[in-house]
Amino acid sequence: MKTKIPAIALISIVLAACQNKKKAYDASGTFEAVETIVSSEAAGIIRVLDLEEGQVVDSGRIVGYIDSTQLYLKKRQLRAQIGTVRSGKPDITAQTAALKEQLHQAEREQQRTARLVAADAATQKQLDDAGTQVLVVKKQLAALQSSLGITSGNLEEQVVPLDVQIRQVDDQLSKCRLVNPVGGTVLTKYAEANEVTAPGKPVYKIAALNSILLRAYITGDQLPHVKPGQTVKVLVDDTGSSYKTYSGTVSWISDKAEFTPKTIQTKEERANLVYAVKIRVKNDGYLKIGMYGEVKF
Structure with a gap:
């Protein structure tokens, strides 16, 4: 004989089950990650792009490079120009050697004449003439050194803008290297090797997983009971009606x-004002971006 359950009792059981289900969690939402789109900083052909979707890439790793032949040649040209300019610099030591020797001889003559004057073997005029000769050679030497120094300084000033251009080229060359900025998992590739890229054009998207x-939403009534740093329980669908916690x-x-x-789901719930919260969860590899999760405070 089959036992009949009254309709009222059946409805009560269903409502109780629904209430228990509602109490299983306090808020729900979807998982997300901080996604970084890595773009090209240079124009040209991508010669190498060593990464695949789903690959875990460390921060700072060079994952590819863009053709930089023209920049390399420009740098060599600038270095050659610097060499040409500096080859015109005067050799101050060599060009002043003759006058330095003349000054040395004039000073020795002055000293010899002074000894002769002391022995009454030369006149004071001869000593004065010897002193004048020393002063003349010193002025000639100073003038030559000044002229050669100005010429050398002018040539070095011509080198300065060339050095700046080389630093600019070095900066452009560094931007031809595709360096991964953050450690994480490659989500999407937007380009492949041998394709032409341009500054600002996305190459791939990466996120630390x-x-x-979990971005969830709580009501105003729940807000006083939630605070930053609070530990909560996150539920994710597993198999059947079970959850991974x-x-x-x-x-x-x-x-x-x-x-x-x-x-x-319901229109009534959509009409309510809520507050967004973010809950950080350590991922064991099961959690994916866009997956639904539920929170128990």
Whole structure:
């Protein structure tokens, strides 16, 4: 004999089950990550692009480079110009050697004449003439050194803008290297080797997935019970009606209310004002961007 369950009792069971289901979590949302789009900083053909979607890439790793032949040739040209300019610099030591020797001889003659004057073997005029000769040679030497110094300085000034251009080329060459800025997993590739790229053109998108964020929404009634740094329980669908459970930490709470996203199923819930929160969860590889998650505070 089959036992009949009254309709009222059946409805009560269903409502109780629904209430229990509702109490399983306090908020829900989707997982997201901080995504970085890495763009080209130079124009040219991508010669190498050593990465694939799903690959984990460390920060600072060179993943490719853009053809830089013209920049390399320009740098060599600038270095050759600097060499040409500096080859015109005067050899001050060599060009003043003759006058230095004349000065040395004039000073020795002055000293010899002074000894002769002391022995009454020469006149004071001869000593004065010897002193004048020393002064003349010194002035000639000073004038030549000044002239050669000015010429050398002018040539060095001509080298300065060439040095600046070389530093500019070095900067452009560095931008031809595709250096991964953040460690993470490659989500999307927008370019391939042998394609032509340009400054600002996306090459790939990467995100760190070892720690992922659940963006959920809470009501004004729940707001006083949630604070940054709070540890919460995060539930993710597993198999059947079971959940995978993770520990999460509230990392951010919005400072302004907003309308609930339309992904919320009922019209009544969509009409409510809510606050967005971000909960950081350590990812074991199961959590994916866009996956739904539920939070129990």
